[in-house]
Amino acid sequence: MPWNRIARDGPQKAETVRLPYTDRAEAGRVLAERLVPAGLEGAVVLALPRGGVPVGYEVARRLGGPLDVLVTRKIGYPRQPELGVGAIAEGGAPVFDRALLGRLGLTEDDLAPTVEAERAELARRVRAYRGDRPLPETAGRPVVLVDDGLATGGTARAALRALRERGPSRLVLAVPVGAAETVRALEPEADALVVPAAPWEFRAVGQWYRDFGQLADGDVIAWLDRAGRAAG
Structure with missing residues (x-):
């Protein structure tokens, strides 16, 4: 059953999500709309490469914040x-x-x-x-960590803990779809979670997308360049 967990006071019912998503771009647009009510305009959006970057692009565009990657x-x-x-x-x-x-x-x-x-x-x-470019400054700023989905949640957990050390004012984990058990387990790691669909029967992230093509480093760089041009 799809639901959003957007705060520590437990799961909140969300509008039903139509699965599977067409592709990561559609998933990103759905996710972005769920993030708008959270008051995250201008937040730093950090995507987990490679698959999280097209999702993160849509989120950053909707929230009006910078997009970058956090490598795991x-x-x-x-x-x-x-x-x-x-x-x-x-x-x-x-x-x-x-x-x-x-x-x-x-x-x-x-x-x-x-x-x-x-x-x-x-x-x-x-x-x-990123070359020699450092991560965006996150101390005292809201940060949204984005991926294309959560299976076991191991890399997301490591990323959230690394980001927490950087002192964001608010740390949000946002994914279009995640295994319900994993979403519950990750709740203590973030200030808020936004997950439009969290099915209990979960084999792999790719099962929830019609187009789940593998991405290369060049694709990541192209999405980041596109985001930079849009912001500039």
């Missing part, structure tokens, strides 16, 4: 890299799924080489997307 990397189980045991965001410390580490018999020290490799790839992507 999944920390994978060395024997099965697609299994995420943690994540890291630029400017933040690694965030681990401690329960999963326990089940796998791993310690954080065991993952040190993996973390260093992911830090290197994170730094490469930051250079590719």
Whole structure:
């Protein structure tokens, strides 16, 4: 059942969302309209690349704020890299799924080489997307963190914790669709969550989009350039 969780006082019923979304751009427009009543005009919009950037573009355009990326990397189980045991965001410390580490018999020290490799790839992507340009100043400003969806929520959690350290006046997580259990688990990490659709039966983010094509670094750069031209 679709709903918005827009504050700490619990889920609030929202207008039903028609799923699947056509593409990330449509999802971004739907999400942007849900954000308007939250009083976030001019907020810094930070998208998780790659898939969150087209969504974030629509949000930033509607709110009239700057768009940039916050780069994250999944920390994978060395024997099965697609299994995420943690994540890291630029400017933040690694965030681990401690329960999963326990089940796998791993310690954080065991993952040190993996973390260093992911830090290197994170730094490469930051250079590719922003060059020498720093993150926008977020201290004392409202910040909206955007992605195209939430499955396990590992990278979003790492990103929210890294952003919290930067002192925003309000920290909002906004995604077009997310697994209901994950949305509930992430509520303590943000001041508000805006999630137009949060189904309990959730296999993958891509199932909620008709067009969910993979994006490359060049696509991210193109969306950021487009946002910069629109703002300038």
